[in-house]
Amino acid sequence: MEEKKILLKNVGVIDPGCIDDAIRAGGYEGLKKALKMAPAQVIDELERSGLRGRGGAGFPTGMKQKFTSDSCLKCPQRYVVVNADEGEPGTFKDRVIMEKDPHLYLEGTIIAAFAIQATKGYIYIRGEYHESIRKTEQAIRDARNKGFLGKNILGSGFDFDVEIKLGAGSYLCGEELTMLESLEGKRGHPRIKPPFPAEKGAFGMPTLVNNVETLANLPRIIEHGSEWYRTIGTERSPGTKIFTISGQVAKPGYYELPMGVTLQELIDLAGGMRNGRAFKAALLGGAAGTFVDASMLNERMTYDNLREKGATLGSGAVIVLAEGDNVSDILYNCLRFFKHESCGKCVPCRVGTAQLVNKAGQLRNGHSGNTTLLQQMVREAEIMAGTSLCPLGQSPILPLESFSRYFKELQ
Ligand SMILES: Cc1cc2nc3c(=O)[nH]c(=O)nc-3n(C[C@H](O)[C@H](O)[C@H](O)COP(=O)(O)O)c2cc1C
Numbered sequence: 566m567e568e569k570k571i572l573l574k575n576v577g578v579i580d581p582g583c584i585d586d587a588i589r590a591g592g593y594e595g596l597k598k599a600l601k602m603a604p605a606q607v608i609d610e611l612e613r614s615g616l617r618g619r620g621g622a623g624f625p626t627g628m629k630q631k632f633t634s635d636s637c638l639k640c641p642q643r644y645v646v647v648n649a650d651e652g653e654p655g656t657f658k659d660r661v662i663m664e665k666d667p668h669l670y671l672e673g674t675i676i677a678a679f680a681i682q683a684t685k686g687y688i689y690i691r692g693e694y695h696e697s698i699r700k701t702e703q704a705i706r707d708a709r710n711k712g713f714l715g716k717n718i719l720g721s722g723f724d725f726d727v728e729i730k731l732g733a734g735s736y737l738c739g740e741e742l743t744m745l746e747s748l749e750g751k752r753g754h755p756r757i758k759p760p761f762p763a764e765k766g767a768f769g770m771p772t773l774v775n776n777v778e779t780l781a782n783l784p785r786i787i788e789h790g791s792e793w794y795r796t797i798g799t800e801r802s803p804g805t806k807i808f809t810i811s812g813q814v815a816k817p818g819y820y821e822l823p824m825g826v827t828l829q830e831l832i833d834l835a836g837g838m839r840n841g842r843a844f845k846a847a848l849l850g851g852a853a854g855t856f857v858d859a860s861m862l863n864e865r866m867t868y869d870n871l872r873e874k875g876a877t878l879g880s881g882a883v884i885v886l887a888e889g890d891n892v893s894d895i896l897y898n899c900l901r902f903f904k905h906e907s908c909g910k911c912v913p914c915r916v917g918t919a920q921l922v923n924k925a926g927q928l929r930n931g932h933s934g935n936t937t938l939l940q941q942m943v944r945e946a947e948i949m950a951g952t953s954l955c956p957l958g959q960s961p962i963l964p965l966e967s968f969s970r971y972f973k974e975l976q
C-alpha cells in the first residue's frame with residue numbers, strides 16, 4: 566500500500582508562508598471554479614462526492630451544507646466555523662494541514678461559505694498550536710491581498726471574510742455547540758441539542774461547522790469533480806483519510822491513505838512494529854475511540870465497516886501497543902483524560918468519570934476480582950452514556966466496552 570496524497574500533495578513541496586507558491590501549485594483553482602457555479606450546484610457536487618466529515622462523526626458534508634443553506638431563510642446572517650481545535654489524544658492531522666498548506670483549508674472555507682452564502686467565518690484554533698495560528702494569520706492576510714477574501718471576491722459579487730478565535734485548551738470546546746458558546750465569549754459549557762448549529766448556531770444564526778481536514782477536501786472536489794473523487798476510497802466512504810499513528814511502530818507520523826485501508830497496511834507503511842515486536846492492540850480514534858486486537862488487523866478502516874464491527878474510525882488517530890504493553894494503562898489514561906476534561910455541569914459525568922478513574926487504577930494494579938470490577942465499570946459507563954448531558958459523558962463507554970470485549974481475559 567502506498568500513500569495517496571490528495572490533501573498533502575503540496576506538503577514539503579511549497580513554502581506554506583508563500584501564497585504565490587500555493588497558487589503555482591494549483592491553489593484557489595477550486596474557488597475560481599466554484600464562484601462560476603450557482604451555490605446550490607456547489608452543494609450538489611459535494612453531495613455527489615460522498616464526502617463525510619473528518620472531525621470524527623463522518624456526517625455527510627453536502628447534506629450538512631444543504632441543511633444550513635435551507636435553514637432560516639429570513640435570518641440576516643449565516644456563518645461558517647472551522648473546527649481547528651484538534652483536542653482528541655493522538656490526533657495531529659489538522660495541524661499538518663494548517664502548518665504546511667494553510668491555503669488549502671482556507672480555500673475550502675471560502676468555497677463552503679459561498680455554498681451556503683455566509684459572509685462571515687471564524688476559525689477556532691487550539692491555542693497551543695502557535696505555528697498553525699501564525700501560518701493561518703499570514704494565509705488570511707495574503708488571501709485578502711490577492712482578492713480571495715473580503716468584498717466582491719474575484720469580481721464575483723460575493724463577500725466573505727474570516728477571523729481567528731483561539732481555544733484555551735479545553736477538549737470539550739472541540740464539540741461543536743460548546744465551541745460556539747466559547748466563540749461567543751461565554752464559558753465552554755455544552756448546549757442541549759437540538760437545535761443543531763445548522764438551525765441555530767453562532768449568535769443564534771444558521772452555522773456550518775466543519776473540521777479542517779473536511780474543508781481541505783473541498784477545493785480538490787470542486788476542481789476535479791465528484792466522479793473523480795469517488796474513484797478514491799470506498800463506495801460509502803470516498804476519498805482519503807489522514808491517519809496519525811503513534812506508539813509501537815517504527816515510523817510514527819501522519820499518512821494519507823485511501824479510505825478502506827486496513828490497520829495492517831497502515832502499520833506496514835509506518836515501518837512495521839518497532840523492534841520487530843508483536844502487535845497486541847490498537848486504540849482507534851483517540852480517547853473517545855475503541856480498542857481492537859489482532860483479529861481486526863485486516864478489517865477495512867471506513868466509518869461503516871468499523872462501526873459494524875463495534876469499532877470507530879473517529880479522527881483517524883491510531884495508537885499501537887505491542888506484546889508486553891499493559892493495555893489497562895492506556896485505558897486508565899483515557900479515563901483520567903475524561904475526568905480532567907469533564908466540565909462538571911452534570912452529576913453522572915462529574916462523579917462517574919472520577920469513579921471510573923479510581924476503578925481503572927485498581928484494574929491497572931491487578932486488583933483481585935478484576936472481571937467483576939470491569940463489569941461494574943462498563944455498567945457505570947453505560948449509565949453515564951444514558952444520563953449525561955453531552956457527548957463527553959457518553960464517551961467513556963467506548964474505550965471501556967471495547968477493552969472489556971477484547972482484553973478481559975488478561976485481567
Ligand atoms: C468532546 C468532543 C470533542 C470534539 N473535538 C473535535 C475537534 O477537536 N475537532 C473537530 O473537528 N471535531 C471535534 N468534535 C466533533 C465536532 O463536534 C463536530 O462534529 C465536527 O467539528 C463537525 O465537523 P465535520 O462534519 O467536518 O466532521 C468533537 C466532538 C466531541 C463530542
Ligand code: SF4
Pocket residue numbers: 737755906907908909910911912914915953954955956957958959
Ligand atoms: S457530560 Fe460531562 S462534559 Fe458534558 S455537560 Fe455533563 S459534566 Fe459537562
